[in-house]
Amino acid sequence: MMDPPQIVKTRPLLLARGVSKSFGAVKALRDVSATVYPGEVLGIVGESGSGKSTFLRCLNLEETPDEGSYTLDLPDVQGNLFDLDRYARRMLCATRIGIVYQNPHLGLLMKHSSSGNVAERLLVAGERRFHVLREKARGALDASEFPLERMDAPPIELSGGMQQRVQLAKAIALEPALLLLDEPTTGLDVSVQALVLDTLKKLQQERKITMVIVSHDLGVIRTLSDRVMVMKSGQVVEEGLADQVFQDPQHAYTQQLVHAKL
Secondary structure, three states: OOOOOOOOOOOOOEEEEEEEEEEOOEEEEEEEEEEEOOOOEEEEEOOOOOOHHHHHHHHOOOOOOOEEEEEEOEOOEOOOHHHOOHHHHHHHHHHOEEEEOOOHHHHOOOOOOHHHHHHHHHHHOOOOOHHHHHHHHHHHHHHOOOOHHHOOOOHHHOOHHHHHHHHHHHHHOOOOOEEEEEOOOOOOOHHHHHHHHHHHHHHHHHHOOEEEEEEOOHHHHHHHOOEEEEEEOOEEEEEEEHHHHHHOOOOHHHHHHHHHHO
């Protein structure tokens, strides 16, 4: 008799547990937890001040919470990442975590060439060969659907949508295990937003990149996300599969957000 087929359970790539953070008397995060599986897109939605961007900065190791743990299931990454020193955080973020900020000035050297911005991430990871830097930068920009004839133009000369594509190219240049996106389409024209979202969807489908995206825009979250966390006043008030949350919201705050969008 043949043995029954074994069910393989995928382990989460990202586990964050009990993350709390205060700035003086303001409690920005209150016992926030998140689980993200390989290839999954987690969307975090909430109005300004809900704590979603603070949580993303914690995941990018820019902020150290007062309490909580954060692990990535990678062969060479162990323990609570919040315990890492400054140098270890920098190297981990340079090689395994990519981020696209709402404000391109936070992620780019605005007067350096677009290709140079992408190459800068490769340099931090130790690559020194010019031809390799050039070709990898070209490949990442092409994957982000950036016009290669403009690859030597500095971001300061580009439109907002093109600046976001440079940020995206820089973020994926080393094929990170985790991609973080902080309001990536805010401030862009509707048509440009659609193009950026199409690029993100294509990248996720082709490369199966694990993503965490935060936005106050439910349309962005619904377009990209497999699962959704809804945050209010530093807490998670609802979470579940994207379709379930948007079609049948349970929490009064989520209902308010969904009905306002409709």
